[in-house]
Amino acid sequence: MNYKRNIIITGGAGFIGNHVVRLFVNKYPDYKIINLDKLTYAGNLANLKDIEDKPNYKFVKMDICDFEGVYKLMQDEHVDGIIHLAAESHVDRSIKDPFTFAQTNVMGTLSMLQAAKLYWESLPEKWEGKRFYHISTDEVYGALELTDPQGIEPPFTTKASSGKHHLAYGSKFFTEDLKYQPHSPYSAAKASSDHFVRAFHDTYGMPTIVTNCSNNYGPYQFPEKLIPLFINNIRHRKPLPVYGKGENVRDWLYVEDHARAIDLIFHKGKVAETYNIGGFNEWKNIDIIKVVINTVDRLLGRKEGEDMDLITFVTDRAGHDMRYAIDSTKLQKELGWEPSLQFEEGIEKTVKWYLDNQAWMDNVTSGDYQRYYEEMYKGR
Ligand code: NAD
Ligand code: DAU
Numbered sequence: 426m427n428y429k430r431n432i433i434i435t436g437g438a439g440f441i442g443n444h445v446v447r448l449f450v451n452k453y454p455d456y457k458i459i460n461l462d463k464l465t466y467a468g469n470l471a472n473l474k475d476i477e478d479k480p481n482y483k484f485v486k487m488d489i490c491d492f493e494g495v496y497k498l499m500q501d502e503h504v505d506g507i508i509h510l511a512a513e514s515h516v517d518r519s520i521k522d523p524f525t526f527a528q529t530n531v532m533g534t535l536s537m538l539q540a541a542k543l544y545w546e547s548l549p550e551k552w553e554g555k556r557f558y559h560i561s562t563d564e565v566y567g568a569l570e571l572t573d574p575q576g577i578e579p580p581f582t583t584k585a586s587s588g589k590h591h592l593a594y595g596s597k598f599f600t601e602d603l604k605y606q607p608h609s610p611y612s613a614a615k616a617s618s619d620h621f622v623r624a625f626h627d628t629y630g631m632p633t634i635v636t637n638c639s640n641n642y643g644p645y646q647f648p649e650k651l652i653p654l655f656i657n658n659i660r661h662r663k664p665l666p667v668y669g670k671g672e673n674v675r676d677w678l679y680v681e682d683h684a685r686a687i688d689l690i691f692h693k694g695k696v697a698e699t700y701n702i703g704g705f706n707e708w709k710n711i712d713i714i715k716v717v718i719n720t721v722d723r724l725l726g727r728k729e730g731e732d733m734d735l736i737t738f739v740t741d742r743a744g745h746d747m748r749y750a751i752d753s754t755k756l757q758k759e760l761g762w763e764p765s766l767q768f769e770e771g772i773e774k775t776v777k778w779y780l781d782n783q784a785w786m787d788n789v790t791s792g793d794y795q796r797y798y799e800e801m802y803k804g805r
């Protein structure tokens with residue numbers, strides 16, 4: 426079959442990637458979606474069980490740093506769009522092993538860019554109809570100051586932001602024109618990759634787009650990140666390691682809302698632009714942890730709050746960024762995106778998903794998920 430578009434999504438077996446792959450495969454049956462993923466510890470094909478047999482979906486196990494392999498794949502599949510999510514994504518790991526982050530996030534992105542450049546430049550129509558969309562993080566902007574919470578009037582109303590919890594912990598927000606000031610090896614590597622993407626537009630004319638999103642939460646997140654780790658620990662009554670005093674603020678967005686934004690920006694975003702993605706939803710870690718404890722307790726039929734004593738304050742993360750807060754006005758105003766869920770709904774759905782999918786969690790924590798690929802794809 427001739428597809429209308431042939432799109433590579435990198436990192437499609439990871440947390441955000443699987444939601445983006447699922448959305449595109451289901452919404453666009455006339456697009457071929459090629460999930461290019463190395464299947465590191467963070468990649469799990471079981472995340473995509475429900476769509477793996479769809480005719481417009483193909484999985485390719487490949488390292489984004491394998492320039493020759495990536496270039497050949499682009500040629501073989503006549504790729505005209507790239508949505509690049511593959512990365513090392515966990516700040517704590519970057520503190521222990523910065524080299525892997527530079528290799529994957531910087532060199533891997535460069536390998537994707539250069540392969541796309543060589544392939545697209547070799548075609549008669551060159552850049553026309555092509556798009557290289559790079560998914561990045563708000564952490565590249567550094568950290569914002571922390572003040573007492575204040576009610577804010579965001580420049581627009583969203584279903585998510587009209588909820589009960591609507592506070593800002595400072596008067597400054599991350600806007601697209603802010604200078605990059607990354608602090609961790611993770612965010613330094615992501616910042617560098619963003620610069621390379623823009624350089625490929627400015628130098629060669631490649632049609633690129635960059636987006637910087639806030640913390641995502643939702644189903645299929647690897648349980649080394651705050652929310653799934655804590656849900657699982659509460660279930661098993663294990664200590665909850667809260668870094669420092671739990672005062673740090675993060676701006677949380679439901680992962681499917683991020684995937685919807687990616688779809689919109691891939692199709693309607695302006696070339697060479699940057700868009701920030703976030704739902705004006707700031708929470709102190711300690712407050713979100715209390716909400717998670719209450720929700721898990723209630724859904725498990727325990728007395729709400731009975732697991733509060735699992736909270737254990739531990740040594741702070743080195744260089745721990747104090748506050749992230751995204752201003753997504755540009756995306757809202759120019760492309761009409763808004764988050765669909767209030768945080769209270771999103772967290773309820775998320776906790777319920779992890780409790781209902783204990784087999785998925787056990788598979789990940791036992792390491793069994795890494796054998797899924799061999800079983801599913803042998804002989805293919
Ligand atoms: P994740 O760690 O859950 O998944 C990363 C995926 O990339 C995995 O499937 C992994 O196997 C794959 N991968 C890693 N190295 C690879 C390589 N060398 N070649 C091919 N595949 C490789 O990450 P995530 O949380 O889903 O984040 C996805 C992207 O979104 C990242 O670029 C991250 O910086 C960005 N982001 C994440 C968040 C968040 O809250 N999770 C927020 C904003 C931006
Ligand atoms: O802001 C976007 C970023 O959000 C993404 O770019 C990253 O890929 C993603 O991992 C996330 O980074 P954080 O470092 O904010 O997420 P994490 O879940 O690791 O931590 C959230 C907050 O909770 C942070 O302030 C550290 C704290 N924390 C985390 C863990 C894992 C704890 O207190 N204890 C923990 O055990």
